[in-house]
Amino acid sequence: MSAPDTVLERWLAAAAEVYGGIFAEHTIGERDPFRNPIGHTLRVSLTVLVREFFGAMQPAAIDAAFADIMALRSIQALAVEQAVGFVFGLRGIARATPAMMPADAEARIDKLALSAFQQYLACRERLAELKLNEQLRAFGVARMRAAHNRGSVA
């Protein structure tokens, strides 16, 4: 296996760890995107992240990939350190296989971790907004009427 492939598989394992031994196994093993959407999302996003880790470290690509992962992990039964902690797993993987790693691996991991935290927080913040919008829609007709009345008075 090439270096990125090895890192991807190990990192996936680290990311899936939070789902608990046997379920982690399933999360990684099942490749059907519709029978295992969690595993699919992890695999697709981590593939991008590994590519960036060995490559150009483009912020947009990194943020987008973490946005997908954190959308999931921020609403699952995980503490913050569980949701984001796997990013630091890369550090362990890097140490175990130093020959494969980019020279500035530590700095790259720090950048990744920062993006992960940002995306996690962004997802948590969106929850409040979702709830508000849902409430607004639930009384959508009353709001439209109010707006309409204001309009006709004016």
Place this chain on the structure above:
Amino acid sequence: MGPIMSEKPVIDIALKTPKGDWRDPRVDFRKGTFSYASLPKDLSALGLPNPRKWQPTDLDWQLPPDWKRILLDGMKERLEKYRSFRLFMDVCVRCGACADKCHFYLGSGDPKNMPFARAELVRSIYRRYFTLSGKLFGSLAGGRELTEDVVKEWFYYFYQCTECRRCSVYCPFGIDTAEITMIVRELLSLIGVSTHWIMEPAAKSFQVGNHLGIPPHAFKDSLEFAADELRDITGLDIEIPINRKGAEILFVMPSADYFATPHYYTLLGYMMLFHEIGLDFTVSAYASEGGNFGSFHSNDLMKSLNAKIYDEARRLGVKWILGGECGHMWRVLHQYMDTMNGPADFLEMPVSPITGTRFENAASTRMVHICEFTADLIHHDKLKLDPSRNDPYVVTYHDSCNPSRGMGLLEEPRYVLKNACNNFHEMPASTIREYTFCCGSGAGLGNDENMEMRLRGGFPRANAVRHVREEHGVNLLTCICAIDKATLPTLMDYWVPGVQVAGVHEMLGNALVMTGEKERTVNLRGEPLAKGAADA
């Protein structure tokens, strides 16, 4: 390099996994993952037992002193009254076919959301108290003691099932978790354990007539507002008769259609259609709720709320009943209403006054789904449609659980959509029709305190929408369910931004070319029509 490495340095942070033995009933009521408890006033209004103030996060749920006897007696009674319950308690072989079929398992990774595991939470109690081997061998025979922790676990996990029946499709014995969930919720309600978001609408529906408790005059205002809107859009005077005796047809819709968006645009669509074909119909301020939150609580409450529809049809002297777009409403109307509150011998065989089609499939219940009715109109070429008005939309269709797995209404809405829209794409086959994924908010889970759980449950659906968005540029998710219309927009905003949600009859309303209408410049949402659409 950082600190000293351990021998197997795969991860730095120790990631604890809370997944123990499934027999351990303890659950963590984490904020965002459960619904608040029902209030005493609503239980009292409905005459239900053991009303009290409590919350799931309380250590002491203040269960009645003889709660255990009540639950076991309740189980015994239901084992004798429902073959489904007894059979489903007895026969699971744990083949695992259902394991990865539940949207809550797929979105949460919580193993107790696997359908066989969810059922096992009750089955283990059944074994322990109702089978010889369980009484003798206890846990070796797969039995568990009924404790307060089990009650809490039941509350957590059976209000984490949307009764979508997807597992039942894959089960070689047809074991239906929805059926088990319905019965466990009945059991829990015996000891006063139920949720606010179900019981308050149920109480209002019982007392006032609809979930939000909109009184008759406000109901009228809402519909008049819709008529005003339609005048603005079409230039036509569209009448919406209320409580009109002697009408041919009673039209029943979920109340969200007249108070929430985007449901409201579907209401506009229905009313345009009825006006265009000159339908002799009425709506009712008494039976102003097609939805039935009682069905998320108990069969008795389902029946009690559902009774209004036939009673009102009888009082108004209509010939038959037409029902709007709503999922669980149609589960009740299709599989329960006639048995519970029939026979509907005071009604007549439903016949389309426009095409003359006899709806033989509704010969006994005498209630027809709006999609059946409209598909028949289109098939007989009775409607002039201009699908190009929907050209800004790239449409996909979400089969709502109940019409697909509790009815089989699959082609009718698609037929309407394909005639009303030019751009239509299906989601992957394993996620539509009888395999459809739930919105994750059905069966009374769609409240905002439960948002994180809903987002987990809705993830598999959203994942499939995302697939067609990336593949075909889909930007509109259509459906025929009021809960979908309330909750899918939230789901889309979170998982697949850029996808809007609409009802099938909103699409029809957009495309419908009405006699004497003014030149249409906007769609039902007030958005400008696609360029060139108007002169098509």
Place this chain on the structure above:
Amino acid sequence: MNALAAAAAVLVLMLVGAFAGAVPGGAAAVTVVIPYAAFLTLVIGVAWRVSQWAGTPVPYRIPTTCGQQRSLPWIATAPVDNPDTGLMAAVRVAIEALAFRSLLRNSRAHVSGNRLEFSEARLLWLAALALHWSLLVIVLRHLRFALQPVPFFVPLLETFDGILQIGAPALLITDILVVAALLFLLGRRLVNPLLRYLSLFTDYFALLLLLGIALSGITMRYGARVDIVSVKALVLGLASFRPAVPAAPSPVFLVHLLLVSALAVYLPFSKLMHFGAVFLSPTRNLANNSRRVRHVNPWNHPVPTHTYAEWEAENADVMRAAGLPLDGADHV
């Protein structure tokens, strides 16, 4: 661990069988007393369970519909997966019972382009099919021992079963299939993470018991040959209620017979009753015609309702003000 406990239980049964011949009265117990008791338990137990299920009412018509309903005549329906008549519902159940239709739904989406995905789910369907059909053929083959004259279809079955014509006695396909299927089903419980999570003692016990029976039977056919004539004499004796304890029964035979007896006793009280349930499941054996034909609930009871008259009385004022029609003369 459930799997180990189940293996231990089956092993104990096998040891009891193996040494029964050495104990005075042991052979009589295993060849006569226990089989009678077990057979009786099986018959009464199955009858009791099935009558309990069949006797429990089906208050609502709740088929799980897996295809297009019959509504408008020009829309193609799915007559089997969404049956519209009792007959088609029977066909649905038959396909479910004979071909395990629902397990076949377990297909996978293939995503990784040119990579061939290994589809464990289809294997479950195949293994289940192989197991159940082989068991049926094997049971029918055993009628050779219980009936005199041997029914015509038994030699026929044996001919087809041995069609590979390998070795003497001819290797029987069902013997291979049953063992392979059992090993696969056992293996997947141990390997598949989701199944490992929830497999109970009974899941392993049933598989291991069947495996024990199959292996001891195969041993008698291909390995430690037993005296077929005395076996047939024993079974015929049992069947005609004139049992005779064989002189020196082989230990393998005793193990086989004891395990079969254990299965007979276990079956009515375990998940193995699922063979009866498939015919009685209300989500499968009912037609989806609830709007066309009224389904009656035998215990339908009245519930409180909020009547129109009550509702109008509460809302009369606002209704009058809004110009909505009123029924009650006293409000006008």
